Structures are given as structure tokens and as C-alpha cells.
Amino acid sequence: MSVVTTVLRHEARNLRRNRGVLFFAAGMFLLTESVLRLTGSAPRALVSLLNVVLLIVPLVSVIYGVISWHAAREFNELLLSQPVKRSSLFAALYLGLVAPLAGAFAVGLLLPLLLHRAITTDVLALLAITLGGGIALALVFGGIALLVGVLVDDRLRGVALALALWLLLTVVYDGGVLLVATTFADYPLERPMLALTLFNPVDLTRALIVMQSDTAAMMGYTGAVMHRYLGSLFGTLAAVSGLLLWTFIPAWAGRRAFERRDF
């Protein structure tokens, strides 16, 4: 049995006792259930949940990831003293972190919709994008969490850095883009704006959702730019490719740092 399978089996056996993940699943369930009851329809509920997905999933993933990394640090040293390759162990730790988070998000989102029999054909595309975007963000920010965990030894400084990165990518970045856009309003900014969107996984997810739900006005400036210039199959493909790349980069950088560092 491979290292990844062995560690994941161990994680799965202990999932029922993993309070953090259970709490996240319960929170998502309550949120979706409440929004569904308030709005009365699945499309409106999903649109209302979009900003929550864009903020909460990255926040929970990055903070839970850094905290659980530090809680397991000494045990990870014990695992590294076993006959396992560092790259395999990192892959196992990464999947052991993001799979339960992504699963908790999916269950918390889907269960209320299923219970209310609210999943109809007209909502499928928006639901798929919301679900896929949330899972992608869990992968991206789970990767960022492990990268921060590997690079920063001090737990508090690690959590502070993780929070700063979350704030940068979810809030500050969009503000910066808006500032650039207003400052250079007299210049042709389409391409630079597009490039700036590609550099941020949260903006990419937002853009994907905007293109499906036509809620540009609710989704910030970069969302509007994406909708205007990439509201097409090409735009969707570009955003999906960018997001896939983003799921790969932090995990890849984390693995490299994990292989090189001393414990």
C-alpha cells in the first residue's frame, strides 16, 4: 500500500473525531439552509452564497491548515523517521488536509439543497461552478497553508502570515486593481486587468461565477472586467486553466520546501 493511501486511510478512520472539519461542515450546512429558507429558491440562494464561498472557504482552509500543520508537526517528524519519501508524505499530508475540507464544504452546500429537493436542471451549471470553485479554493488555500507551515516555524507568525495572505487575495487585491483602474482610467486597461485577474485565485473563481450567474455588479471590479472581456467559452476555459494552475503552484512550492527543510 502506498504512503498516500496509508495516511489517507488513517485520516478517514479518524474523520468522525475531527472536530474542525465537522464544525466546518455543520457551519456550511446551517448557512446554506438559512439562505435557502430566506430566499426561497436555489438560484437566489446560490448567488447569495457566492461571496460567502469566496471569503469563508479560503479563510477556513488557510487557518485550519496552518493550525493543524503545527499541531501535527512533531508527529510528522515521527512519520518522516519511517521509511517514507518526503514527497509522498507531503502529498499524503496535503490530500489529508484538503480532501476533508473540500468534502465538508460539498456536504454542507449540497445536503440542504438535496433535502429541499432544490436541485433542478436550470440551477445545475451555477451549482457546479459554485461547488467546483469552492473546492478549488480549498485546494489553493490548503496548499498555501502547508507552504506557510513548512516555511514559518513559529505558529503565531504562521497564522498571522496566513491571515495576511487571505486578506490580500480576498479583499486588498481587488481594491488595488480598482485603484489601478481608476488611476489609469484614460488608458486601454483591458489586457492588464485580465492579467491581474489571472494572478489571483479568488478573482478567478469570482470571474467564473460571474460568467455563469450574470451578477457582475455584485462581484467586484475584476469580476466585471472578466465578464465584459471574457464572457465566452474562451473566458471560462482561461479562468478554469488559471485556477487549475493555482491549485498546483502552492502545493508544488510547499513540496519543494518540505523536501529541503531540516526538522
Add this chain to the structure above:
Amino acid sequence: MLVEPRESVVTGRAAIDTATPLVSVRGLTKSYGKRAVLRGIDLALSRGAVTAIIGPNGAGKTTLNKALLGLVHPDGGTILFDGVDVRGSIAHRARIGYMPQSARFPEDSSARDLLTLLGDLRGTERARDEHLLEAFALDRFLDQPVRALSGGQRQRLNAAAAFLFTPELLLLDEPTAGLDPVASSTLKDHMRSVRDDGRAVVITSHILSELQELADQIVFLHEGRVAFAGTLQALQERTGATSLERAIALLMQSDELRAMRGAVETA
């Protein structure tokens, strides 16, 4: 400086080759930034012997242990395990049992799950010494989550995890810290039994009386170098002291070590 192999040991089962060291360390160096922690360690660890690694804080004991386990990447030198260079190799770790100083296991997992995980990662070739779980009085707690275990129970689980898979080399970092007298005595009995079995034990501890009772070989690290390596008797002859504690104190005040400290401070 090398640890001389203990005299040939014969157990009830087979003669043990104590002439060929299980682990040979040559010119091992390691720095963290500008701080040199290991400055050219030469060491041989024999089968059928308990080797005590002693030294003041910052002497390089933990770094040396971690280099043997592959947790730390050395800057220079070689480590041979049974004649094979451990650099880039992971197979030798299936033959090592490691007991870290503090046992921080995942709180949600049960002891049984953790031991199963370690066993699965090591593969099933090596036999499990199931009797250990009973000896360390863990059999009653196997299915409880770690968070429900006391500090002593966790440390017993830590010990059991190191001994369970009949390793050829045991690396024990402050192993009796946090253990009650019964568990501590059981652990020492197991260390002797492992040694008599022809396997090697390396123990790091600040409790020198305990080391005097157990160790066949003493390695004294100072400022990242081996300041003394040999039998307890050789150390006593060199310093004229009868207790290990006194012998180490005299060794640290010796001109040789003062000169070593001076050289490090100048560097």
C-alpha cells in the same frame, strides 16, 4: 574519534558481529546559518551495545540523531548504515526505532490506529513484538483517543512505537522523562534485552546515573565535536572519577575542552 566495539557478545541464539559497526559516521558537519552545530563527527555504533550520547545543551546530540534518521540534511560527511550510505536512501529507516523526547500524537487518533499507521508505513516484513503493549500496560487503552491518555500513558505509547517493530537500531531521546518508576524499569529491561539480542541502542539523556547503569559506550559531544568516545571504564581511568556525573564534570573542565571552546569562540 571512534567508539571501540564492545567485546564479542554471544546470546543463546547466535554469535553477534560486534566488530563491524552497524552505523559509521565520518566527518559529519551541519550548520544552521552561521551557527555550526556539528563540526566533523566521527563515530561508530556497535551491535550489541547501549551507547549513551551526552553533552551540554547545543552540543549537537539532537542534530546527530536527526541526521541518522534523515530529518536533518548534513552539509558534509557520510553516514553508513550497515555499510550503505543513507543519503538519498529511506530503506534503512525500517530498521530504526525512534523515540522522540516528547510524544505529541494526533489527539483524535487512538493508540491502535497510530501503531497500525506506523506498521503500515514500515511494511510488514519485520515482526511486531505484541508482548510490548502488555508490558507497557497499553493494551487497555488501545482504543481510546490520545486526548484521553495521561502524559505517562502517551510516553509509554511513544516507547512502544519505537520498540514494537523489532528495530536493529533504537534511538531514544530522553526516554524515561515522564515515565513512572514501573514503566521506566520496564523500558530499561527492554533496552538491555535489545542489546543482548545483538541490536544497537543509542540513548540521549540528562540523567547521568541512569546512563551509568545502562551504557556500554559513552560518547561525549562538545561544541559539535566528539570530545570523548569509549567505555565508561576508559572515561573513569582518564578522569580518575568513579561516577559518570563527576567524570563528565572533570572532562568539561579539562584543558583539552577549554582549548576546544576557545577555538570555537575564536572561529
